[in-house]
Amino acid sequence: MKTTxxxxxxxxxxxxxxxxxxxxxxxxxLGLSLDSNIFEIPDPNDITLAQGEELIKSSEFTDIKGIYIxxxxxxxxxxxxISHSHPDHWGIVQWLKPEIPIYFSESSFKLINxxxxxxxxxxxxxxxxxxxxxxxxxxxxxxxxxxYLVDHSAFEACAFELTDSKHTIFYTGDFRRHGRKNKLWDxxxxxxxxxxxxxIIEGTTLSRPNETPLTEKDLEEQAVTDMKxxxxxxxxxxxxxxxxRLVTVYRAAKRTNRIFVIDPYTAHMLKIAGESNVIPYxxxxxxxxxxxxxxxxxxxxxxxxxxxxxxxxKKYKITKEEISEDPSKYFMIVRPSVKxxxxxxxxxxxxxxxxxxxxYRDDEKSMTFLKWLESKGTKEIFLHTSGHxxxxxxxxxxxxxxxxxxxxxxTLFPEWFENEYxxxxxxxxxxxxxxx
Ligand SMILES: [Zn+2]
Ligand SMILES: [Zn+2]
Numbered sequence: 065m066k067t068t069x070x071x072x073x074x075x076x077x078x079x080x081x082x083x084x085x086x087x088x089x090x091x092x093x094l095g096l097s098l099d100s101n102i103f104e105i106p107d108p109n110d111i112t113l114a115q116g117e118e119l120i121k122s123s124e125f126t127d128i129k130g131i132y133i134x135x136x137x138x139x140x141x142x143x144x145x146i147s148h149s150h151p152d153h154w155g156i157v158q159w160l161k162p163e164i165p166i167y168f169s170e171s172s173f174k175l176i177n178x179x180x181x182x183x184x185x186x187x188x189x190x191x192x193x194x195x196x197x198x199x200x201x202x203x204x205x206x207x208x209x210x211x212y213l214v215d216h217s218a219f220e221a222c223a224f225e226l227t228d229s230k231h232t233i234f235y236t237g238d239f240r241r242h243g244r245k246n247k248l249w250d251x252x253x254x255x256x257x258x259x260x261x262x263x264i265i266e267g268t269t270l271s272r273p274n275e276t277p278l279t280e281k282d283l284e285e286q287a288v289t290d291m292k293x294x295x296x297x298x299x300x301x302x303x304x305x306x307x308x309r310l311v312t313v314y315r316a317a318k319r320t321n322r323i324f325v326i327d328p329y330t331a332h333m334l335k336i337a338g339e340s341n342v343i344p345y346x347x348x349x350x351x352x353x354x355x356x357x358x359x360x361x362x363x364x365x366x367x368x369x370x371x372x373x374x375x376x377x378k379k380y381k382i383t384k385e386e387i388s389e390d391p392s393k394y395f396m397i398v399r400p401s402v403k404x405x406x407x408x409x410x411x412x413x414x415x416x417x418x419x420x421x422x423x424y425r426d427d428e429k430s431m432t433f434l435k436w437l438e439s440k441g442t443k444e445i446f447l448h449t450s451g452h453x454x455x456x457x458x459x460x461x462x463x464x465x466x467x468x469x470x471x472x473x474x475t476l477f478p479e480w481f482e483n484e485y486x487x488x489x490x491x492x493x494x495x496x497x498x499x500x
Pocket of ligand 2: 148150216218238451
């Protein structure tokens with residue numbers, strides 16, 4: 065088997081790995097770089113050859129022969145397997161030729177396409193998608209593929225084990241061992257086939273190799289403590305696709321007798337996750353989850369003729385007037401785009417949990433929003449933990465699986481692996497290793 069790293073040996077995000085067996089060639093993930101803006105890329109239906117070539121030249125898209133819709137050369141790939149719903153792992157697939165099948169877990173695909181519909185991004189055509197179920201083996205050509213459910217900040221994230229007649233490769237995708245599903249990783253390590261010939265492992269957190277991460281449970285306790293002390297509205301700014309975090313803060317809201325107030329976008333994300341798991345979403349089953357309707361988002365959906373996605377949660381609506389009667393009864397998800405809605409509420413004695421990577425707060429929109437909240441009397445509290453494995457989990461993984469070869473990916477510090485493990489091979493973008 066031959067493994068090629070197309071992208072990701074020295075960056076976080078934009079990962080793409082090619083695996084080639086005797087008669088099959090697949091890609092594991094095909095993501096956008098974290099600094100790419102999907103709205104600036106020409107629509108897949110209109111993109112020209114010149115625009116496509118420019119995307120390759122500027123390294124915005126991974127350079128692989130014959131796979132994109134504008135490329136007249138024959139396609140060279142049998143399938144693309146997507147590990148999870150973060151755009152740095154799937155964000156380029158809309159521009160693939162339609163004959164290339166894309167494998168997703170069902171919930172990942174639904175989250176991606178619902179989000180695209182709500183935010184006006186190009187959707188992925190469902191007729192070219194194939195679904196896999198975590199823990200269920202499927203076959204692509206002569207490759208046996210085993211997707212294992214892992215703990216990560218994206219819902220239903222998977223690692224992949226790939227086997228041909230001679231070798232086994234394990235690709236971790238993004239994973240951790242300190243989230244709400246922390247027990248999953250130890251189970252995965254027991255299931256991976258031995259002997260393992262090659263391990264492709266992420267190293268996102270290695271810029272801080274000595275830090276012990278907080279768990280989601282720690283965050284829940286912290287949120288409870290802070291909300292108990294708060295006599296006003298409690299708010300949180302987090303990613304609506306971080307289902308683990310939403311469950312963490314829902315539990316904290318419940319423990320402090322606050323109603324969990326979410327926007328329609330978050331409601332849709334939770335509903336998709338709730339279809340296959342016990343996840344709280346606005347429904348008769350969870351009477352302590354309510355939906356508020358910010359004017360800007362509602363008008364946008366009406367303009368897109370997508371009012372029906374708003375109406376879906378009408379029954380669970382809460383109004384500004386209801387929240388204003390006693391803000392201390394509520395815990396609300398917010399973000400810069402709902403500032404106009406917040407202007408109608410009393411923010412006296414309120415708190416805001418900033419619950420994302422700290423780097424995101426440096427852009428102008430974020431800073432303006434946070435400063436405005438501060439000017440209204442909101443106290444900001446940092447409440448976050450990484451979606452990625454810490455160094456001790458990475459070491460435990462390597463020591464348990466004892467792979468013959470080790471390739472780092474999704475990291476700014478591939479050298480950490482080299483220093484710790486002699487068998488590390490840093491495969492620079494475009495380079496390959498062949499297992500004999
Ligand atoms: Zn990632
Ligand atoms: Zn991820």
